[in-house]
Amino acid sequence: MHAADPVEADLLARARGGSLLAFEEIVKRYERRVYGIALRIVRRHEVADDVAQEAFMRAHQALSTFDLGRPFGPWICRIAANLAINHVRSPEARETPLPEGHAETAAPGRGALDLVLEREAREVLERALGDLPAEQRAVFALRTFEELSYREIADALGISIGTVMSRLSRARERLRAALAPYLGLPTRRAEEG
């Protein structure tokens, strides 16, 4: 585990002493990351917003128990991931895919076919991510987007390293299967041409 950033530790100490401004600086540092984790697990903006806010609320309430010698990032990410997983597991959760039509910029020099295939592949990948079981999606998100180690993921989610390994492997294989028609296309076209 990395040592805490001294500036961050100071902000957290002031926040623990009651400074809302200091805590808002902490929020500012982590809001995108926390929201990103939440969104990648729950797949809906409104729910991700609620999860992100609740994660910071809980962290704020629990500051007195937080070890200032440790980095805040993994802790808040763990809170957000667990809240997101709990939501997805809840009976009232209604998972719907993200709205389509993300803005994209054409890369210079790319052929029209490449761009169409790329957009199609992204949509397929989005759907495949949404179709993963929540537990697999959470492990995949924490590894691929947050680059946590297996030990950190295991600690964050309260599971064994072996479970992290198997969930991640299964998630990646499902995504690979979904994306199979698009993988290596340029190479195949070159070989065919």
Next chain:
Amino acid sequence: MTGPHVTESLSAYMDGELALPEREAVAAHLRGCPSCARHLEELLAVDAAARELPLSVPDGYFEAFRGSLRGRRLTSRGPAGPLC
């Protein structure tokens, strides 16, 4: 090809999470097995593609986030108590 395919180990291999003996065994297999080597490339491509997916965030969301948090409860519940 050297030994049976190692596809089940590739996910942990690409993350550097295998113990040294297994990592070396997988690396040796990959040198002689184009099928597993391609499988690994595809898993790496999947991760790279996922990292490139944009986050769909409404305009101005992060600018308003702290205000929403403040308005929600932050001012009424100070730092105290264990994390539940």
